[in-house]
Amino acid sequence: MSPDLKRVYPFAGKILDLDGLGYHYLDEGEGEPVVMLHGNPSWSFYYRNLVLALRDRYRCIVPDHMGCGFSDKPGDDRYDYTLARRVDDLDRLLERLELREKITLVLHDWGGMIGMAYALRRPEQISRLVILNTGAFHLPKSKPFPPGLRICRNTFIGTLLVRGLNAFSMAASYVGCKRNPMNKELRALYQLPYDSWKNRIATLRFVQDIPLKPEDRAYDLVSSVGDGIGQFKKLPMLICWGKLDFVFDLHFLAQWENRFPDAEVHRFPDCGHYILEDAKDEVIPLISAFLERT
Numbered sequence: 499m500s501p502d503l504k505r506v507y508p509f510a511g512k513i514l515d516l517d518g519l520g521y522h523y524l525d526e527g528e529g530e531p532v533v534m535l536h537g538n539p540s541w542s543f544y545y546r547n548l549v550l551a552l553r554d555r556y557r558c559i560v561p562d563h564m565g566c567g568f569s570d571k572p573g574d575d576r577y578d579y580t581l582a583r584r585v586d587d588l589d590r591l592l593e594r595l596e597l598r599e600k601i602t603l604v605l606h607d608w609g610g611m612i613g614m615a616y617a618l619r620r621p622e623q624i625s626r627l628v629i630l631n632t633g634a635f636h637l638p639k640s641k642p643f644p645p646g647l648r649i650c651r652n653t654f655i656g657t658l659l660v661r662g663l664n665a666f667s668m669a670a671s672y673v674g675c676k677r678n679p680m681n682k683e684l685r686a687l688y689q690l691p692y693d694s695w696k697n698r699i700a701t702l703r704f705v706q707d708i709p710l711k712p713e714d715r716a717y718d719l720v721s722s723v724g725d726g727i728g729q730f731k732k733l734p735m736l737i738c739w740g741k742l743d744f745v746f747d748l749h750f751l752a753q754w755e756n757r758f759p760d761a762e763v764h765r766f767p768d769c770g771h772y773i774l775e776d777a778k779d780e781v782i783p784l785i786s787a788f789l790e791r792t
Contacts, residue, residue, distance in 0.1 A: 600623055
């Protein structure tokens with residue numbers, strides 16, 4: 499681990515063997531479990547400040563999805579980069595940890611889809627939900643699919659950009675924060691795990707796994723999750739939302755608010771996708787207070 503990373507990410511990660519592949523995760527602190535799930539193209543680094551704020555009172559569990567962060571980055575011959583497989587990975591991790599208490603899910607980007615699919619498998623395990631610029635349902639009908647994602651998902655040029663030039667991770671580090679743009683060091687740390695064609699496989703496969711049509715592999719699973727998450731309507735839910743996110747924008751927020759009318763919602767008009775970076779001094783205390791009072 500580089501000195502720059504260790505200074506801001508001072509954790510001793512652990513590795514779970516999943517059929518010969520290393521699945522990296524943080525397991526920090528003691529108490530009620532708080533499981534934090536990142537998206538694409540970030541990694542557990544996204545939650546570092548929240549872990550530091552909570553680990554004196556809560557057990558913070560933060561996996562790196564396979565192909566991300568410090569988890570292994572296998573080729574397609576060794577790992578099936580699909581939503582269903584990622585839910586399986588999370589299920590196996592939490593089962594191995596033998597958690598005796600209910601868990602709080604903190605969800606961002608793809609973490610929302612993975613986490614809520616897990617929640618539908620284990621509804622009795624979920625106590626609270628924290629939603630951070632994410633989705634757990636199909637692209638809202640009112641929301642056009644962003645052209646940048648379409649290029650990455652469907653074209654050879656997109657593959658070259660994502661895997662050859664790290665364009666997806668690089669672009670996210672520039673546009674993901676609006677109020678507090680990332681400095682050069684922070685951008686480099688977000689991009690750190692994705693330093694070669696081989697190590698950028700998950701960055702591309704996540705985009706390619708976005709289901710837009712019924713024949714797409716993840717379509718039926720996303721449909722079932724979108725149809726089923728209403729069962730959690732009575733659970734405490736906190737939503738913190740950067741309104742300048744170009745993907746998970748107000749169309750997605752409206753879906754959450756319609757489905758969960760009792761949720762506590764905080765909107766940040768001048769913030770983008772990486773809300774825990776852009777508004778950390780506000781959002782982290784909001785999450786901490788939410789956990790304490792619920």
